[in-house]
Amino acid sequence: MRNDSITLVLSAPSGAGKSTIIKRLMQKRSDLDFSISTTTRQIRPGEVDGVNYYFTTPEIFEEKIRNDDFVEWARVHNNYYGTLKKEIDRIQASNRIPILDIDVQGAKIVRSGLGNGIFIFVIPPSLSVLRERLIGRNTDAEDQIKLRLKNAVDEIREYVHYDYVIINDILEDAVDSINAVITCSLLKRNMMNGRVIKLLEEQIDNTFG
Ligand code: 5GP
Secondary structure (H helix, E strand, O other), rough: OOOOOOOOEEEEOOOHHHHHHHHHHHOOOOOOEEEOOOEEEOOOOOOOOOOOOEEOOOOHHHHHHHHHOOEHHHHHHHOOHHHHEEHHHHHHHOOOEEEEOOOOOHHHHHHHOOOOEEEEEEOOOOHHHHHHHHHHHHHOOOHHHHHHHHHHHHHHHHHHHOOOEEOOOHHHHHHHHHHHHHHHHHHHOOOOOOOOHHHHHHHOOOOOO
16 A cells, blocks of 8 residues: 555445545546455445445455455444455556545554544535435334434534544535545645646756746
8 A cells, every 4th residue: 555645535424425425526637546345244225336336245354354464454333344445446557546444443554554644534514414314215114213313412522533524414515625635635736746746857958038
């Protein structure tokens, strides 16, 4: 893994709209690439192995843990989820910026390991909006929604481990804010070293006329 490029880490409580934000961001910027996590959870209708996740068995996942193949891994909702080192290498080799969609446990683990990690936490404008969104998704039973809301409050308390907090009230505004954060991060002095040095080494014709 390279330390001279940035990595985006996005977390959010379920229902905050993180997946939609990531999709929009990737449509806007061709320099981003989604880090495909490995998981042992069941594939959902519409999901594609190798696109949304690399789906695998607990046995194979545990073998990868023993082989030290992961940058981070965690158990979320009784399933394993992890980011393979190989996945970050793949994206960096193509000179693009990896986006990691990972939970708060995973973000804490990579906090110290990623040289130029940008940690972004997405929150809904209010808990009542979150509740409405969860109901609107029509995918969870009432007790599931109650549980997700309770978990959301616990997760939001973890915002202190992130650099930026984005409120997803109006989707395009949230996307623009994250876009701005990426742009600023790429303009930091340590990111610009190569460009400045190249400029200073440029041979110019000093004769006039
Ligand atoms: P879902 O099963 O709904 O796709 O994801 C459940 C949760 O797992 C989300 O909070 C998501 O951010 C998190 N997650 C997905 N991939 C990873 C990963 O590679 N590592 C960690 N720590 N969490 C992940």
